[in-house]
Amino acid sequence: MPANSFYKACARLFDRPHRSTSKSFTIKVRRSLPAALILSVSFSKIAFAHSTDRHEPAAFELFKTFTGEIQGSLYRSARKAGVSSPFIHKFATIFRHKIDFSKDLKAGDRFKLLTDNSLKNKKGAGGVILAARLYQKDEIHTAVRYSDGKYYTPEGKILGSSFSRYPLGKKGRVSSGFNPARKHPITGQIRPHNGTDWAVPVGTAIYAPADGVIVKAKTNHPAAGHFIEMRNGSRYVTRYLHLSKLHVKEGQKVRKGDLIGKTGNTGLSTGPHLHYELFIDGKAVDPMTARLPTGEPLQGDALKRFKKTTQPLIAAMNQNQQETLLVSKATSAPDNWLTLKNSDAF
Structure with a gap:
């Protein structure tokens, strides 16, 4: 039943000049109906209340x-x-x-x-x-x-919010992938490489891959150089290292697609690139293969x-x-029905 037809039917039933206080009737509404069809009752200011019949169960707020x-x-x-x-x-x-x-x-x-x-x-x-x-x-x-x-x-x-896998404004070559036991190209030490390196020119734009809050926006770190750390909801954290310029401040909220910085060659770096890290529930994961939330509008x-x-x-x-909408649940009705009864409360 269309929403406007449902409204008109209720209006006729509850029209005060024609309503008999002794009249009893029942309206059945499927739970599976779109919320609009049910909520239109409430919005039209028609108040339902449970029957005073002692054989009916107590009302509850729907x-x-x-x-x-x-x-x-x-x-x-x-x-x-x-x-x-x-x-x-x-x-x-x-x-x-x-x-x-x-x-x-x-x-x-x-x-x-x-x-x-x-x-x-x-x-x-x-x-x-x-x-x-x-x-x-x-x-x-x-x-x-x-x-x-x-x-x-x-x-x-x-x-x-959907998560973009690539934070860069242009495609770049992956110069070093996620590796839990990589030999560092400068120090020679075997240590985890908890991210993906893209070889791109200095000044390449970096965009937020998802909505988030900037947790850290630091400059001149001896290893990371200029870097950004962003919290993307309660489960995700992303990091961006070796930047040339920061476009955000700590505590700032950003939307997916916002410009947050530009790539560089600062800190312990072998050449212009972006080092990008992704953490899920506190654990470093491969940004290129991790399962990310998706959802197109x-x-x-x-x-x-x-x-x-x-x-x-x-x-x-x-x-x-x-x-609120007060209803009584009829014991004789199937489980997927709700029974609405009139009373003298109008």
Whole structure:
């Protein structure tokens, strides 16, 4: 049923001049329906409540919005706002490629969650986050859940920012690959070469391979020369050595594709090149073969369908007041149905 038809049907049923308080009826909604069809009920200000019939089970909140402010850790702040532990974990998981929650959160940052509790069990487990938002001083992160179960930005870019394998603005020759037991060309010592060397002219542009935060931006290191270290979410760290120029500062946030520096020949170097390192969960890996997060943004008709389906979620996140939908679960209905009943609460 199209969303507008569903809305009109509900409007006729709940139109006060024609509503009988003694009338009883049931509306069935499939859980598998797009969120837009269900959420349109809430947005139209039609409030559902459980039947007073003593034979019906107690009502529970199907959709609920939580808002809060960071004071201390995310966990303590979210628990104070009434968010359950499973939802806190899911919230952190959604943004794990964007934020390192142990380092990037600041007092005064705010969060908001729109949750669907229809799949919760008696212990409170289950349920999904339909939309999530984190307000920071200079940035707002928003995620919406789509029908494929994945989370996207409102613009249709999948969360878990894609990682480019090559940070250079032009192709270069690999002069030395990842090798845990390489003989150093200058010192002659056998030691790990935890990265990939590209032989490129001095001044070749270097671009951030993924969104991140600059952890170190140093000059004149005896071995690394001018170098940059970047944290890309909670799992990834990248390093760029022997640079000629830095275009970023420590603590600066960068987006994928931002210019961060230019290649050089500084430090302990045999010639102009970029030494590029990648660490996953603290372990050095081969940047050329490591599994990296991928995800192309939605385009064309797929993007149009996405925006149409998720628009109600974005609208809900933009509302200030908390809205809930009270429903009762009919014991006689199949597991994949929810039964909504009217009451005198309108």
